[in-house]
Amino acid sequence: MSGPKVKWTYESVDRETYAASGSRVVQLTSAPVISNNIYCEQPYCTSEGGRFAFIRMLYSPLGPSVSLYLCDLETRRLALIEPEVHPGIACCKYSGVIYYVAMRRGSKELVRVNLEDLQKEAVFDLEGVPPFRTIGSVSPDHRYYVNLHIPKPNLCQIIRLDLEKGEWQVIHEKRDIINPHPQYEPSSGRDILIQHNRGGLVDEDGNIVRLVGDEGATLYLIDSGGGNYRPLPVGKPYTNAITGHECWIGNTGRVLLTVSASPEEAVRSGNLLAVKPGDEYPHTVSKGYMLNHISVSRDGRFFVGDAWNRPGKPIVVGSIETGRCRVLCVSGASGGRPQYTHPHPYFTGDNRWVIFNSDRTGIPHIYAASVSEDLLSSLED
Numbered sequence: 001m002s003g004p005k006v007k008w009t010y011e012s013v014d015r016e017t018y019a020a021s022g023s024r025v026v027q028l029t030s031a032p033v034i035s036n037n038i039y040c041e042q043p044y045c046t047s048e049g050g051r052f053a054f055i056r057m058l059y060s061p062l063g064p065s066v067s068l069y070l071c072d073l074e075t076r077r078l079a080l081i082e083p084e085v086h087p088g089i090a091c092c093k094y095s096g097v098i099y100y101v102a103m104r105r106g107s108k109e110l111v112r113v114n115l116e117d118l119q120k121e122a123v124f125d126l127e128g129v130p131p132f133r134t135i136g137s138v139s140p141d142h143r144y145y146v147n148l149h150i151p152k153p154n155l156c157q158i159i160r161l162d163l164e165k166g167e168w169q170v171i172h173e174k175r176d177i178i179n180p181h182p183q184y185e186p187s188s189g190r191d192i193l194i195q196h197n198r199g200g201l202v203d204e205d206g207n208i209v210r211l212v213g214d215e216g217a218t219l220y221l222i223d224s225g226g227g228n229y230r231p232l233p234v235g236k237p238y239t240n241a242i243t244g245h246e247c248w249i250g251n252t253g254r255v256l257l258t259v260s261a262s263p264e265e266a267v268r269s270g271n272l273l274a275v276k277p278g279d280e281y282p283h284t285v286s287k288g289y290m291l292n293h294i295s296v297s298r299d300g301r302f303f304v305g306d307a308w309n310r311p312g313k314p315i316v317v318g319s320i321e322t323g324r325c326r327v328l329c330v331s332g333a334s335g336g337r338p339q340y341t342h343p344h345p346y347f348t349g350d351n352r353w354v355i356f357n358s359d360r361t362g363i364p365h366i367y368a369a370s371v372s373e374d375l376l377s378s379l380e381d
Contacts, residue, residue: 014027101126131149153203179211
């Protein structure tokens with residue numbers, strides 16, 4: 001069966017080589033429109049690293065219109081996947097399969113697209129399903145999809161779609177998981193990581209009134225059915241408040257996260273932590289930078305994050321095992337309120353590139369920084 005017709009475009013610009021690491025920085029998008037790599041915790045790319053998905057945003061008085069795109073790294077070509085998508089983009093990290101919500105045949109459907117061949121398939125009719133609010137997650141067997149719905153203030157629900165049976169249900173509720181970052185554990189899919197913004201509040205119109213209360217945010221696990229609640233010892237009273245940036249470390253069952261800290265405290269003691277169920281306390285993974293957004297390589301060996309205590313918000317790569325880390329390049333991102341001004345870096349599946357956002361030109365675009373084998377080896381030796 002032949003694949004769908006694709007119209008490719010070229011926008012890449014070679015930017016610079018960062019002398020300290022030898023990283024070659026390429027600007028992959030340049031059209032005068034907001035481009036965004038979606039997010040870093042669950043990389044939206046193929047397992048071998050050749051392709052990744054991203055979004056573009058156009059603003060009107062009625063609000064943003066979001067389109068879904070593909071980038072082929074080897075050729076630096078871009079292609080439109082879907083001209084308009086609704087909240088609910090999701091994946092199982094590094095699977096190369098993206099799920100998104102779109103209007104098709106007069107109703108909303110959850111659509112699956114394979115980034116290798118761009119074949120699309122409607123996998124769930126969303127008629128009667130409450131609207132999703134954020135980025136979702138998909139189990140590694142691609143049977144279940146989870147996302148957040150907030151029907152009213154002080155009630156937040158995790159909805160699970162069973163893509164095999166065509167059924168949906170609310171599997172978990174809490175009053176203040178207003179930004180849960182749901183993430184399926186990527187090996188077995190038995191557990192879901194949830195961010196708990198304790199004291200968070202939205203109003204009747206769904207606007208965030210308070211992102212988090214005085215107690216700060218923490219993390220917990222539930223099983224795929226919504227039960228077996230297990231709090232993780234992060235956030236108060238165990239550590240400083242978490243930043244709200246966390247992800248699974250490969251297939252280890254451990255979670256990597258950053259906690260709030262002053263620049264001096266982060267450099268001295270480290271604000272990058274790892275934890276797993278049953279731990280009494282988390283342990284420090286790396287020191288030297290005040291890291292914010294983080295991600296872990298597909299093989300679970302390396303982390304990448306943006307350092308907000310240095311000018312230009314550099315991209316830092318490091319070893320999970322040794323904690324040794326280095327600056328890969330300078331992102332040049334401004335780090336403002338909009339998410340598209342945050343770097344949100346992640347490794348491609350082959351560890352050869354780090355994908356990140358930057359608005360260094362005045363318009364948010366997507367960049368790739370090359371990663372040499374020698375650099376990665378130096379982190380583990």
